[in-house]
Amino acid sequence: MRTEPIPLRQHLGLLGWSCEQLIARVNQHRNRRGSLPLHRKSAYPWMRGERPSVEVAGDVLAVLAQHTGRPVTASDLGWNRPRQRRRPRALDTPYEATATELLRDTQGDTPMHRRSFLLLSGAVATAPALDLLMHGAPALAAAQDGDLVSAQLTATVEQAVRQARELDDSEGSASILLWAGGLWQNLGKLITESRYRDAEGVRLHTAYIEMSETYGWMLFDAGHHPQAQRVYQTGLRLAREAADASGVHHATVNLLASTAYQESWLGQYQEAATLLDVATSSRPQALTPRLRAVVEMRRIALAGQMGDTTALHRADDRTRAHLAAARDSEEPWWTLWLSSSAIDAQTGRALLAAHHPDQAEPYLAGRTTEDDASYPRDRMLFASELADARVQTGDVNGAVEAARQALALAEQVGSRRVHDHLARVTTALRQQHDTHPGVRTLLTGQYS
Template sequence: MTASHESPLRTHMTALGWSPEQLIARINEVRRKRGASALHAKSAYKWVQGRQPSATTMGDIVAVLHLHRGLRVTPADLGWDGPGRRSHALDDPYNVTAGELLLASQGDDMKRRKFVLLTGSAVTACALDLLLPAAQNLRSALDGDRVSTSLLANIEASVRRSRELDDTEGSRPALVWAGGLWSTLGQVVTRCSYGDAEGRQLHRLYIEMSETYGWMLFDAAEHARAQRVYLTGLRVAREARSDPALHQATANLLASAAYQESWLGHHTEAGTLIAIASGRSDLSSRVLAVIAQRDITIAGRRGDVDGVKRATARAHEQLGDVSRGDPPWWSEWLTAAAVDGATGRAWLALSRPDDAASYLAQRANIATSAYPRDRLLALCDLAYARLQVSDPVAACEPLDQALDLTAIVDSPRVAGYLDDVIRQLRDTSCDHAKARDVLRKATVEHRRASGQGPLG
């Protein structure tokens, strides 16, 4: 931006002799007085380059200019009144408070809005803030309805049930219900009154629900919405009171967010998130094992052979250590076989199907009916590995079993993977009877799933 077309905000800053960092320091003084979290020291650079801040931050800037220049300016005076230029908390989750995000995510706004994927610091900034001392700005409503012990027990049961539904049926059937629970829980956090003990439990439950709902959105290929849910949970974690159970829930949310970023090919962001997840000293061994299990897949996707080996060793070591901490309920799914499955999946990503095969065969054989989506994914992995070593007949057995599970598991992520593996089998032009049977069965299942009815 040339001097003749300098932004109005830059003009005010020049008159005051301020750098962007000095402006932010003054804004944060204002925010502290009203109990809001501090903005990042570099936030002002994008404003002087023409980007519009959130409505709340606009108010802070106007207040600072009035205080230090004695001028009554409006957002319009600063060039922030153009049509379609208004910011929204969910569009910029870093530069707003947890309370603003909670309010923005209530109701149908999450469903109606069209979000774009975030990358770079827009994804990692909320997580990096967790490395700073807790802000503890999230408070209950003084005049709101009281959160009782029985209400908390019911919320806890509902959060657990939502995860169980996702594990047993896939993301799609319970997605609307889980979204409603997540939104309603946000209203309880912002509109009800509660003491410190109730607040710790309530905030921990919100973070657990954010991880579950975010994972369901990721599994349903709603990636941009999943990001907003994860980042809202991280903002709550930043401003909630410090608590070991909350720290464990936050680490799990970070690990799931990292897994999604890896799936999307955002390897730098995934690495940052997983490193922050494992950085706390008060995590139980099982939680550390969960993080390491996610890190196995992340390392494989970014092409890091040594990283896969280190993460696998760390996951098995932590899983075998029962002396450190009390494992949370949501970590019960992790087993040595699940770690091996992640290792096999990582070798597949590294184009080493021979190394993957033994891990994946063991995982597919041990995967239980309690987690049918996980078993379906393991079977797809095994079939894919066998196709990669040019053994289409051997791939037919796991594919046949996987097709049986599609009647009970509705997971767009895994269904897309299964379709890709079936397509690869078809491309081999294998004329074996097993291959013909599997391809015929796949056609029937596809018609059933799409509501077309049986073949005439």
């Protein structure tokens, strides 16, 4: 009777398999049940004594059993023993890692929104952004022995990134995190494992930075703040090592702006200001009018969180001036959402955050009636914020009507951030105006 486990290396030797061949068969097994594929190098740490997650271990054991013709258990491989202390991950200290290290560390078998990280703050939150101000970084090189990425595949990647953003705009974030995370992860694999010409390399790097902004925003919207930071920082690190190209710079500015918005939301105001300063200081010649407007929109949000209404209105004026100067045919596609109505909305939200609900109300009221039907999350958010402003100014009937608009959109929206905000508003209505007939009707769902 065997008492000692046979290491995975010996099992593979008996089968005549390499690590890559094992993973290829495991991925076939995972594909049949709809799971994401593993990185082709995933088995190498297992050969050194580490072990995979419970889910992946089950896949490996099933494949080994199928091909050896006998049951293979976790104890057979020594995988039932206490886990060894894991090696430090690049994502634990993303400000110290290279783009390649970060890209590889994102390719684990656990989705990003289920991985555990500490929230970053202070200088560590801004380090990858500040590195953008320094020139002369070594360029991120394509793999020398990978398959060649064609122009057609590159175009398909770009279209998928665009569709991810459009899907997020139309549905919110919670229901599509797994799909978007897989796209972001696989794009990272493509960049690190494939060969590509310079032209395709620029486009792939641009697409990755754009996808980092979109996926990071989804994580932020779902309340996964440490994970969103890691996605943002990975995109910024790649931007530091990418080629000097206008598409890369445009996408990086947008990524910096969204990263700053999250920091504002978390109350990390100095970090947010630093990120926005980098956005306008790093290669300022690459900034288009709409890009400048996007950055100023985030300054509006930051000023509102800080209660600085003077800075808020200055940023509002600058945003409108930049938007008026834009020629849309020369602007990045992902800036075209910005409109005067969107500026009204952001200014109203910022004034509400600065505790000026009376000033916020007219801005928010205009937004909810004019917003594009293709953005239900935005309409739900601003309707709930309008309700919030009206609760604070004592307009109960108006608050009920705005909350009704928000609730009517709730089933279309998967955003935890927006649902949490609406829950706070309806709780305030119930606590402060529980005898009001409109409030009672609203909260019991008895309205048409």
